[in-house]
Amino acid sequence: MVKEKHNIKHNPNLNITLIHPFTIVPPFGIMSIASVLEKNGFNVKIVAYNKEKIPVKQILTDIKDANLIGISTYTMPMLKEAVRITRIIKKYSNALLVWGGVHATLFPHKSLQEFNLECVAINEGDFTMLDIAKAVRDNKSFDKVKGIYVWKNKKVHFTGVREPIFDMKLLPKYAWHLIDPRKYISINLITRRKSILLVESRGCPYNCSFCYVNNMFGRKWRGRSPKEVVEEMDFLNRKFKISHFDFLDDLPFGGSKSEMITFCNLIKNKNYTWTCDYRVNCADFEVLKAMKQCGCKYIYYGVESGSPKILKLLRKATTPKMIIRAFDLTNKVGINSMAGFICGFPDETIADLKLTYKLAKRIKATKTRLAKYVPYPGGDLYQLAVQRGFKIPSKTIDFAYMGDYKAGNLNLSSIPDRVFEKYKKKIEYMTIPNSIKFAFKHNEFIFLPYFILDTLPASISQKLITLIKVFTWPIKFLLKKK
Numbered sequence: 001m002v003k004e005k006h007n008i009k010h011n012p013n014l015n016i017t018l019i020h021p022f023t024i025v026p027p028f029g030i031m032s033i034a035s036v037l038e039k040n041g042f043n044v045k046i047v048a049y050n051k052e053k054i055p056v057k058q059i060l061t062d063i064k065d066a067n068l069i070g071i072s073t074y075t076m077p078m079l080k081e082a083v084r085i086t087r088i089i090k091k092y093s094n095a096l097l098v099w100g101g102v103h104a105t106l107f108p109h110k111s112l113q114e115f116n117l118e119c120v121a122i123n124e125g126d127f128t129m130l131d132i133a134k135a136v137r138d139n140k141s142f143d144k145v146k147g148i149y150v151w152k153n154k155k156v157h158f159t160g161v162r163e164p165i166f167d168m169k170l171l172p173k174y175a176w177h178l179i180d181p182r183k184y185i186s187i188n189l190i191t192r193r194k195s196i197l198l199v200e201s202r203g204c205p206y207n208c209s210f211c212y213v214n215n216m217f218g219r220k221w222r223g224r225s226p227k228e229v230v231e232e233m234d235f236l237n238r239k240f241k242i243s244h245f246d247f248l249d250d251l252p253f254g255g256s257k258s259e260m261i262t263f264c265n266l267i268k269n270k271n272y273t274w275t276c277d278y279r280v281n282c283a284d285f286e287v288l289k290a291m292k293q294c295g296c297k298y299i300y301y302g303v304e305s306g307s308p309k310i311l312k313l314l315r316k317a318t319t320p321k322m323i324i325r326a327f328d329l330t331n332k333v334g335i336n337s338m339a340g341f342i343c344g345f346p347d348e349t350i351a352d353l354k355l356t357y358k359l360a361k362r363i364k365a366t367k368t369r370l371a372k373y374v375p376y377p378g379g380d381l382y383q384l385a386v387q388r389g390f391k392i393p394s395k396t397i398d399f400a401y402m403g404d405y406k407a408g409n410l411n412l413s414s415i416p417d418r419v420f421e422k423y424k425k426k427i428e429y430m431t432i433p434n435s436i437k438f439a440f441k442h443n444e445f446i447f448l449p450y451f452i453l454d455t456l457p458a459s460i461s462q463k464l465i466t467l468i469k470v471f472t473w474p475i476k477f478l479l480k481k482k
């Protein structure tokens with residue numbers, strides 16, 4: 001049955017529940033939407049599950065009072081829980097159900113039809129969800145809510161594109177009070193620091209062909225100012241004693257040298273430690289030195305490949321020369337560096353993979369990883385993969401398994417699997433000598449055990465982890481007591 005009109009009567013006391021079906025990090029998307037809703041006077045609750053297969057009874061208790069429910073979706077394993085929870089809600093509740101997030105944005109038609117949803121909201125959901133809530137509260141039609149897919153005359157209808165949120169000042173701070181941040185705090189066993197993950201920006205000015213970001217947020221970077229970011233860190237430090245922060249922004253401070261230096265100056269005397277992702281072309285001695293001096297412990301660079309041909313295909317706007325320079329500088333200032341390589345792109349050959357190996361050897365990153373290309377939807381390269389025979393999963397749930405999908409049993413490159421496995425080992429094992437050398441040279445041991453455990457085969461690292469747990473439980477116990 002296709003629902004054309006929501007069945008909620010005028011309800012000034014609308015109860016909104018936003019669900020993240022499965023997450024091990026703070027659910028920033030719905031924490032941002034919840035803040036906007038609350039600021040506009042709506043009752044809103046966040047339900048974020050940190051395990052899979054939550055019992056039906058528990059889910060029904062969590063949505064008991066809700067008459068408007070929003071669910072986050074991303075093209076990753078959490079999608080199977082999103083699908084399961086959606087089916088439960090459709091079966092047992094009359095609440096109006098909205099899907100949002102990256103997966104819903106990339107597949108709005110399919111999502112609406114497959115689950116007979118009332119509404120799919122695409123791109124940034126902050127003000128879209130607010131407009132949906134207002135329409136439901138006032139019992140108005142959804143026609144004027146921009147950025148959604150709904151049913152009209154038994155057909156899928158798109159209400160039109162909504163402008164991206166270019167001014168982050170329009171967004172209140174994340175609704176930390178609606179989640180339990182303690183669920184997302186981890187403790188580094190060497191530094192004993194409590195740590196949490198943060199995302200403080202949206203969008204990216206680059207246009208890499210394998211990336212979803214421009215389709216999702218538009219090709220313009222915007223983010224909170226250095227001062228606002230530090231205010232959030234201070235708040236988390238005051239309230240939960242967190243003093244280590246892992247920034248997962250696609251491009252911190254939009255790659256701006258001056259903003260990064262301002263940020264570093266603001267935290268210089270605070271004794272915080274932190275990590276972030278960065279682009280090799282933004283790495284500069286002055287910036288890296290400032291980052292090192294104010295507690296940056298680790299930088300992740302998405303290097304992808306050592307082959308100029310592949311870097312061009314990826315539209316990375318980087319060259320092997322730039323990559324070498326960035327790692328030399330990062331090693332020189334004494335910040336741990338991680339090099340993320342990918343192989344298996346369309347038309348990639350063994351010769352390209354050999355160039356990647358050569359580059360990996362040259363840059364001496366403290367941690368090196370080689371992953372196989374998975375055509376995640378969202379960029380032009382995905383379209384190319386589809387043209388080359390990548391089978392788009394027919395059911396939404398199959399997207400959850402993309403990571404081990406073996407690219408639809410399709411190798412888009414001419415690199416056989418056994419060659420990939422051989423180079424994966426050769427490249428990733430560089431981590432062990434490199435990270436040990438780095439640790440002793442810079443007296444910096446914070447990530448050493450994690451880097452090594454992550455590199456060893458699972459059977460060995462599991463045994464080592466058990467041993468470490470036995471020996472470190474007294475530390476954990478003491479920390480808990482504190």
Ligand code: B12
Binds near residue numbers: 076128199212
């Ligand atoms: C934090 C993060 C993670 C966390 C978990 C994320 C989570 N909470 O579920 C960790 C580190 C575990 C992770 C892992 C992976 N991730 Co990740 N991750 C991110 C990251 C960096 C930030 C997400 C975030 O908080 N953004 C900030 C908030 C404000 O934005 P947002 O979440 O998109 O929310 C906005 C909209 O989406 C929308 N919205 C969101 N929910 C809802 C709900 C409703 C109702 C509405 C209306 C709107 C709405 O409105 C929000 C506010 O505007 C994103 C990249 C990025 N910059 O967004 C990638 C990203 C989500 N990850 C991605 C991927 C592919 C992965 C991995 C599969 C990578 C891999 N190969 O292993 C793994 C999966 C691991 C696993 N086992 O599940 C992809 C997803 C691609 C896709 N098409 O969906 C992204 C987009 C990055 C990318 N490079 O393409 N990831």
Ligand code: SF4
Binds near residue numbers: 207208
């Ligand atoms: S991969 Fe990184 S740099 Fe490239 S477009 Fe995506 S977010 Fe920007």
